[in-house]
Amino acid sequence: MSFDVTTVRKDFPILHTLVGKKELVYLDNAATTQKPQSVIDTIDNYYTSSNANIHRGVHYLAELATEAYEESRRVVSRFLNARSENEIIFVKGTTDGINMIAHSFGERYINAGDEILISTMEHHANIVPWQLICESKGAILKVIPVNDAGELDMEAFDELLSDRTRLVSVVHASNSLGTINPVKTIIEKAHAAGAKVLLDGAQAVGHFPVDVQDLDCDFYVFSGHKLFGPTGIGAVYGKYDLLETLPPYQGGGDMISKVTFEKTTFKEPPGRFEAGTPHISGAIALAASIQYYEGLDRSALLAHEHDLLEYGTNLLSQFEGITLIGTARKKVSILSFTMEGSHPHDVATVLDSDGIAIRAGHHCTQPLLQRYGVSATARVSLAFYNTKDEIDKLVESLKKIQVLFA
Amino acid sequence: MSDLTQLYQEIILGHNKNPRNFSRLENHTGKADINNPLCGDEVTVYWKIEDQAYSEITFQAQGCAISRASASMMTELLKGKSLEESKRLFSSLLNFLSDADSSESLGDEFGELAALSGVRNYPSRIKCATLAWQALLGKE
Numbered sequence: 204m205s206f207d208v209t210t211v212r213k214d215f216p217i218l219h220t221l222v223g224k225k226e227l228v229y230l231d232n233a234a235t236t237q238k239p240q241s242v243i244d245t246i247d248n249y250y251t252s253s254n255a256n257i258h259r260g261v262h263y264l265a266e267l268a269t270e271a272y273e274e275s276r277r278v279v280s281r282f283l284n285a286r287s288e289n290e291i292i293f294v295k296g297t298t299d300g301i302n303m304i305a306h307s308f309g310e311r312y313i314n315a316g317d318e319i320l321i322s323t324m325e326h327h328a329n330i331v332p333w334q335l336i337c338e339s340k341g342a343i344l345k346v347i348p349v350n351d352a353g354e355l356d357m358e359a360f361d362e363l364l365s366d367r368t369r370l371v372s373v374v375h376a377s378n379s380l381g382t383i384n385p386v387k388t389i390i391e392k393a394h395a396a397g398a399k400v401l402l403d404g405a406q407a408v409g410h411f412p413v414d415v416q417d418l419d420c421d422f423y424v425f426s427g428h429k430l431f432g433p434t435g436i437g438a439v440y441g442k443y444d445l446l447e448t449l450p451p452y453q454g455g456g457d458m459i460s461k462v463t464f465e466k467t468t469f470k471e472p473p474g475r476f477e478a479g480t481p482h483i484s485g486a487i488a489l490a491a492s493i494q495y496y497e498g499l500d501r502s503a504l505l506a507h508e509h510d511l512l513e514y515g516t517n518l519l520s521q522f523e524g525i526t527l528i529g530t531a532r533k534k535v536s537i538l539s540f541t542m543e544g545s546h547p548h549d550v551a552t553v554l555d556s557d558g559i560a561i562r563a564g565h566h567c568t569q570p571l572l573q574r575y576g577v578s579a580t581a582r583v584s585l586a587f588y589n590t591k592d593e594i595d596k597l598v599e600s601l602k603k604i605q606v607l608f609a
Numbered sequence: 610m611s612d613l614t615q616l617y618q619e620i621i622l623g624h625n626k627n628p629r630n631f632s633r634l635e636n637h638t639g640k641a642d643i644n645n646p647l648c649g650d651e652v653t654v655y656w657k658i659e660d661q662a663y664s665e666i667t668f669q670a671q672g673c674a675i676s677r678a679s680a681s682m683m684t685e686l687l688k689g690k691s692l693e694e695s696k697r698l699f700s701s702l703l704n705f706l707s708d709a710d711s712s713e714s715l716g717d718e719f720g721e722l723a724a725l726s727g728v729r730n731y732p733s734r735i736k737c738a739t740l741a742w743q744a745l746l747g748k749e
Contacts, residue, residue, distance in 0.1 A: 544626075548648055548673035549617070552731065556613040565649035578671045579650040607617060608625070609675065 207501035212588050214239040214495070219472055225558030228593045233537055233584030234562050235428045236409055238492070242432055245491035255558030256480055258457055271519045272483050275490035276473070278607040279438045281494045283423060284414040289443055292473040295485050296437035297405040300424035301372070303439060303476060304401055307334035307449040308422075310368055312399075316343035320371045322347040322355055323574050327567040329403045333372065342548050347373070349574060353380035353529040360389065368398040375407035375423075379568040379582065380529030381537030383407070390419050399445070405429050409496075409586065410535040411468075411481055411505055412596070415440050427485065432492030439476070446472035453478040504587045511585050512536040515594045522598065524605060528572075528580050537583035539566075542601070545608040547581040553607065557600040561594075615727035616734075617674065624678035624721075629685055634667040643744035645676075645736055652680060654744040662691045668741055675725075675734050680741030682722050687745070699742045721742045 212218050215237045220227040229237060249271070255264035273288070280288040294300040313319070319333050323346055337344045345363050348356045355373075364371070371393040376383045387554045390400045401422040407413055408425045415423050422445075441449075451458055451469055455478035460468040469475045481518040514537050519525050524543040542550055547563035554561055562582045565572050572578060583597065634640075634655035642649045650672040670677055687695045695716040698718070699730040704729055705715050715723045728738045 370678065546673035546677075548650075548737065549675070552734070553613060556611070564647065569649055569650075572649065578651060608622065 206500045206507055206587075208507065208588060211499065212361055212590075214396065215588055216240055216243070216587060222555070222558035222560075223461055228285050228557075228559040228591065229595050230583045230585060230593065230597065231560045232409070232589075233406055233566075234587055235434065237497045237588070238430045238431055238433070241495050242488050242492045245488045246433065246484050247462060249487050254484075257483055259445055261315070265343040268483055270480070271487045275486040276469070277469075278490035278493050282413075282497070283438075284416050285440050286416065287443065289471070289473055292439040292441065292446075292476045293481050293584040294424075294428035294439055294476075295482070296428070297403060297424050300437055300439040301328055301346050301401070303333045304422050304424070304441070305336045306452050307476070308370065308399070308596075309336035309340060309342075310450050310472065311337070311448060313337075313340045313342050315369065316573075317342045317369045318345050318367045319343070319362075320345050320347060320373075321348045322367050322373050322395075323386075323548060323580050324353065324355070324377045324380060324382065324460055324568065324571050325374055325406070326403065327370075328405075329352055329374060329567070330570070331367065341431040342369075346570075348392075349382075349386070353377065353382045354382055355389075357385065357388070361458040363492065364392060364396045364398065368396055369577060370399050370405070372401040374403040374405075375402075375413070376410065376535045377529070377568075377571075378406045378537070378584075379566045379571055379580070380531065381406075381532040381534035381539070381584075382474055382529060383411075389420060390428050390589075395418070406535060406537070407494040410508060412501060413498070422444055427492060430489070430492055431496055433485050436482045438489070438491045441472070442497065443472060446476075448475075448598055449476075451475050451478065451496065455479045499587070508536045508575070508585060508587055510536075511589055511591065511594065511597045514591050515583065515585070515597075516596050518594065522601065525601070528577065536589075538583040538585075539580040540583075541577055541580055542602040542605065549608065550581045553604045554597070554600050557603075559597055559600055561597075612727065616731060618724045618727065618736040620682075620724035621674060621727075622676040624681040625674035627683035628636075628668075628677050629669075629744075630665075630667040631669065631681065634665060634677045637665075637667075637734050641744040642645050642690060643740055645672075645740055647733075647736065648673075650676060650737070650740065652676065652741050652744050654680070654741055655709075656745060658690060660690070662689055663687050663695065664689070666745065668744075672740065673734075673737050675728060676740045679722070679725060679738045682720075683741050683745070684721060691739070696746055699746050701741060702742070703735075708737060 250329040253267040255268040257269040276288040293369040409430045423440040428434040458478040528539045551563035614668045652670040654668045659729040668680045
């Protein structure tokens with residue numbers, strides 16, 4: 204197998220959009236990725252030929268939809284190398300998944316005086332749910348600091364980890380900095396201290412292979428829309444033995460075993476955590492996105508992305524007036540920067556006039572940006588369908604911006 | 610003029626680079642901080658009211674060119690104006706910015722602020738153009 208970016212780009216109809224008269228250069232993949240035709244067709248086909256509610260119907264369409272939904276769970280399970288599909292819970296996305304774990308794990312295992320350990324580089328989605336649970340339980344939130352390059356301070360981690368730590372919840376790859384964290388070390392040490400570990404994989408799964416058994420994490424969460432799939436769907440992986448001990452997140456239909464007004468019993472995982480009619484078409488399309496992605500030469504794709512990252516890093520670090528925020532040794536293809544004299548929002552607006560889409564702002568990581576003394580950065584985030592030619596266009600446009608605001 | 614050159618007119622770029630009244634006002638009678646939750650930008654506006662009119666307005670900001678320029682021009686425009694008059698001007702500026710289809714320009718009373726007309730083609734930037742005004746005069 205090999206990887207040809209020109210061929211791959213043909214699979215993504217939106218990449219051929221014209222912005223005014225300019226060809227779209229889509230460099231905002233950390234916000235959301237674009238979708239291949241096969242994923243778009245899957246959604247269309249589902250509603251055209253197999254739409255029905257799942258699990259309860261006995262008719263033809265209900266069985267088609269149920270089978271497709273449960274097959275999707277197996278696809279996600281194999282994708283993460285879980286032990287069984289019963290370790291996969293469909294959720295709305297990473298935020299929903301973390302909130303589910305915070306609620307269910309928190310309810311069962313977090314008590315007054317316990318500690319939850321996160322890091323400075325967390326997305327607000329991996330900060331606020333823990334603040335809420337700490338508030339309600341009287342637990343304490345502790346934060347692993349980062350160094351100037353955007354790497355976790357592992358010595359500080361060792362000191363912060365204690366027998367009071369119940370959970371370590373950290374990002375696998377940072378959405379603001381690109382940093383890939385040494386999660387295996389974190390997991391080993393956390394387990395040795397008796398703590399469980401949750402990994403926020405939102406920015407990881409679309410870039411490199413993830414094996415939850417090899418990592419030995421207790422929970423792993425990701426969103427479909429950052430993995431070339433639809434919005435509104437994501438998955439939580441949880442070790443089955445652990446999931447079995449957790450109370451439900453939401454109550455409702457489909458998550459029960461039997462309901463009476465005196466006592467209700469719940470399904471075994473994963474059903475216990477999926478109340479109500481789920482995002483059936485989303486789950487099926489997520490499986491389609493995984494199948495598309497796994498159909499590519501993953502190692503060639505990884506090499507291509509690495510190449511792009513190196514190329515972009517070189518050009519931007521040589522660009523006078525530009526400061527890269529996030530220069531960790533191990534990174535996914537994300538380039539966050541500030542430009543002397545030009546605010547990130549103005550940078551993004553002018554780039555947009557050249558058809559170049561990037562993100563400007565705090566990227567839902569306000570404490571992290573505060574650590575670097577800035578309120579906003581311009582963020583370029585690449586996917587495997589980006590090209591060096593697009594990075595050249597970015598740099599040309601940045602030169603114009605520097606002149607405009609000089 | 611393209612949308613972009615209309616957005617970043619010389620007047621805007623000038624105020625962005627050299628904002629007027631860009632300081633803390635020591636003997637202020639009022640002060641307000643406001644932030645744009647979308648981007649994390651922050652503006653602090655200081656003012657002094659004497660005889661029911663703004664005798665001085667200053668600001669400090671971490672923000673984009675549009676928000677800095679608008680704040681800078683606001684401190685000049687509203688100096689000497691009454692609270693009521695200032696509110697009327699803000700309301701009319703907001704109406705102007707929100708109506709992308711209108712071909713009308715801002716009245717002469719707005720002076721340099723007419724340079725903000727380009728913001729009408731960028732709805733996501735209206736918040737930037739009105740941030741300091743909101744700090745001073747409250748939400749419209």
